[in-house]
Amino acid sequence: MRAKAITRLLFTVGVITWLALLFTDISVVFSTNAGITPDIPVWVPNVILNLFILSLYYYYKFKIERDEVLNFIDLLWRVFATGLVATVFSLALKLVEHLLGSTKLTTHPVFIDLLYIINLGLMVGFLIMAFSAWKRLILYQKSKWLLRLWNVFEWGLLFALLYNSLGFRTIQSGFGETVHIVLLTFFVILALVLSGNMKWVAYLNFRQKWTSLLLLLLTIFYLLYGFFTLSSLAESLELFPTVVFTNHQYHIFILSLITFVSIYSIFSFLVILFNLPTTSVFEQKLEEVVNFQRISQSIQTEQSEDSVYNILLETSVSTVFADAAWLEVKESERDAKIFTYKITDKEARDIIQHLSNQNVKGVLDQGSDKTKNLSKHLAALKGSRFRSILAFPIYVKGENIGTLALLKELADGFNKEMTKIVSTFANQAGISIENFRLMEEALQNERYKEELKIAKTVQKSLLPDVLEKDDDFDIAAFSESADEVGGDYYDTLRTNSNEVSLIIADVSGKGTTAAFHMSQMKGIFHSLAQDCIEPDLFMKRANQALVYCLERGSFISATFFVINKEQKKVRYSRAGHCPVLYYHAANDSIEYLKDKGIALGMVRNKSYANFIQANEFEYKPGDIMVLYTDGITEAKDKKGEEFGYDRLTQVLLEVKNESPKDIQTHLINRLYEFSETENINDDYTTMIVKFK
Secondary structure (H helix, E strand, O other): OHHHHHHHHHHHHHHHHHHHHHHHHHHHHHHHHOOOOOOOOOOHHHHHHHHHHHHHHHHHHHHHHOOOOOOHHHHHHHHHHHHHHHHHHHHHHHHHHHHHOOOHHHHOHHHHHHHHHHHHHHHHHHHHHHHHHHHHHHOOOOOHHHHHHHHHHHHHHHHHHHHHHOOOOOOOOOHHHHHHHHHHHHHHHHHHHHOOOOHHHHHOOHHHHHHHHHHHHHHHHHHHHHHHHHHHHHHHHHOOOOOOOOOHHHOHHHHHHHHHHHHHHHHHHHHHHHHHHHHHHHHHHHHHHHHHHHHHHHHHHOOOHHHHHHHHHHHHHHHHOOOEEEEEEEOOOOOEEEEEEOOOHHHHHHHHHHHHHOOOOOOOOOOHHHHHHHHHHHHOOOOOOOOEEEEEEEEEOOEEEEEEEEEEOOOOOOOHHHHHHHHHHHHHHHHHHHHHHHHHHHHHHHHHHHHHHHHHHHHHHHOOOOOOOOOOEEEEEEEEOOOOOOOEEEEEEEOOOOEEEEEEEEEOOOHHHHHHHHHHHHHHHHHHHOOOOOHHHHHHHHHHHHOOOOOOOOOEEEEEEEEEOOOOEEEEEEEEOOOEEEEEOOOOEEEEEOOOOOOEOOOOOHHHHHHOOOEEEEOOOOOEEEEEOHHHHOOEOOOOOEOHHHHHHHHHHHOOOOOHHHHHHHHHHHHHHHHOOOOOOOOEEEEEEEEO
8 A cells, every 4th residue: 555655646746747847848938939037947947857757767666666466578568558658649749730730839939848848758758667667677687796787877867867957958068068978978888788688588488579579669669759759849949049948958867768778679679589580499399398397297296197198198299299199008908098189089090990901010110211101101091181190109117008199281290300209208108107007006005004194193283182261261172083084173272361262174185185284274273363363364364375285176164263351252254164053141042153255275366355254243151152063064864864953053952051061072972872873974073162
């Protein structure tokens, strides 16, 4: 909010200073043209121009430099858009001038100065916008030396502003002219040195480079148009010998800015243009490396051999620009399974049968002459759209388990380099499959045992041994896992002398994964709750943290409470968890608190805040709050009927006058009586709070 306020303030200051510049400069022009001594000192417009420049500089500094979301193309688009607006507005003024024709109005110095000041404001705004964008591009991956050089450049421009504020409106012989030339030369040299820093260009792909070329070309056009328009208007005003006006031709800051922005724009255009021929080759090589790495890592990331086969097909086709591919994997001596990519099973089997009829046996050699021979064979196959084929064996433990075939619609479409690349991919795929099988065999026997061991240890450490105690309420909790390891979690934390935080959560899934997610939830609870944040904010931050931890499809339902004994209030937020069962002792009534909220991890962006709400109620002596997981209400008897919310309500009413511990014991006993077995089908977890 503070940054936005400063940005708006600077924009307002910019508008005010431009209007002041317009008023004062026109006043000076009118007076000097009439031979009258101006009421406003002739140096005032120049100072106001510098204030206008400073306000725009800091406006774009906050607008551009502090926007971390902007990428390279976004920056170029903003420069282009600013230049487009300035140019269109300037052309509109030219149209108005043209429509007025050659009259006393259009040839009067005051009218010319009006056009000049408007164009000057547009040009300065465009230049400072481009300056801020070029600064961000130049300082991408900056070094100490580069940062120091840029600071010298900026401080030099500040000195130029001060120099222009001293009243040097014209270049005079002697010292003034020498300083003017020295400063301009200094800024030109710095602009040339700084313009050599274009590391960002290497991170553009082929399409982005073409976009950048177009945007830079238009930017250069806007610069040339604005410069010549300003110069033309300035020359028109100089035809009136007595007129004094704010002439940009003697403003070192503006001239230096035009020079720098123009040089960097031209350099960027040329560098991107000369990099275009190598971009596609570089991207192809990069894709080869990425695809090879993808195949190499498939053993760690994929869940089956079929996934490795599909990756092999996709990466091979994209790397050598093939049109289609299939992979024939032997399942037995007679049967084979075919995986296809951009080709139907029927097309693949027709080609296999055709090659078999042509006595092309086995996997082909990897020479280009064999490719040509295959092209001839495919040409004889009627109805086929493919004219080139390469085939490679897939070996696992020295056994040929299948054949990879790549196809193109052009004859002789594969070269030796492509052949070597795909051969490497096929070999690596065989290694990955072999390693995958070995790992599966090694882990199969120990996985279940190890998971239980780790998960039991983790889960045991997650649930608290002792719950928080208070004079205002008592708490009792219970948790029983359906399997060796469950996914339910509860905890309490005293944040200060008046407040205690509670949480109950249910992690989707079972086993080691659920145990580790419980561990993450515990860490989030203890780190966020101790800051005494509001429940809805807790859920938002917890979701933000969990989206980086939870895999797709996993989520955690939870309800977070803050009990304030000084205010006698409970603040809470619910994230897709079971509704709280609450008993009101004052009127002997009971209700379920069904509030808005979805589970943590289900919405993986900032819009999650729209699905969470803060809730609050006052508690009174004798009130009871029953927190539980869905294993309680979804417990089933032998007939498949669920325990349900009505039975849970009835159980609480039966023992409403008892202690939390007794209420808990009664509830668990009723659950086991209802299910008629100790082998529960889901975790039983409750946390019961009774207020005094």
